Amino acid sequence: DAKTTQPTSMDCAEGRAANLPCNHSTISGNEYVYWYRQIHSQGPQYIIHGLKNNETNEMASLIITEDRKSSTLILPHATLRDTAVYYCIVRVGSSGAGSYQLTFGKGTKLSVIP
């Protein structure tokens, strides 16, 4: 599996954009970048994923550098409910339908401050 590196913690003012970086310098060509978050003691929640192009959905935007060695998750207008641990994951390539693992690191603890 390609490894990821994330800052341990970050703060963000409520209403401002939260930019969470992730380094994945050993990513291979067929590996996707996934982002999940975990609020309190709940199960992780999927946010977004991408391969090469930038992606946007109702929750966030994902910016992947051209060399694919790093990415940034952007929460455009952070709210207090966005306080969570955010995980950046690089998915192992598949050898068949549904055949891949999800390996989580320690993530970034984002604190949104009023």
Next chain:
Amino acid sequence: IAGITQAPTSQILAAGRRMTLRCTQDMRHNAMYWYRQDLGLGLRLIHYSNTAGTTGKGEVPDGYSVSRANTDDFPLTLASAVPSQTSVYFCASTARVGTEAFFGQGTRLTVV
């Protein structure tokens, strides 16, 4: 509501006892996973199953076993529980390559 269900929600277990954590999904997902989460260590993969009938070892498989007799169920068994297995356990599933993972609500296990 479709999703992934874990049971029990929490359990206190005497050391040396056998325990099976249950996980069921009704989304017909191919792949399923078991993770444990400990303070300061994040989520660590215990075992996974790419499809019914197959299983694989994750990062921390020792002391745990799994089976995947059908698509929907993926039980995790502790044959002889030890205090170091005190943790929160999460089950997850994914439909196929490139799709999101769904997680259960977790099982909080305390081995005393």
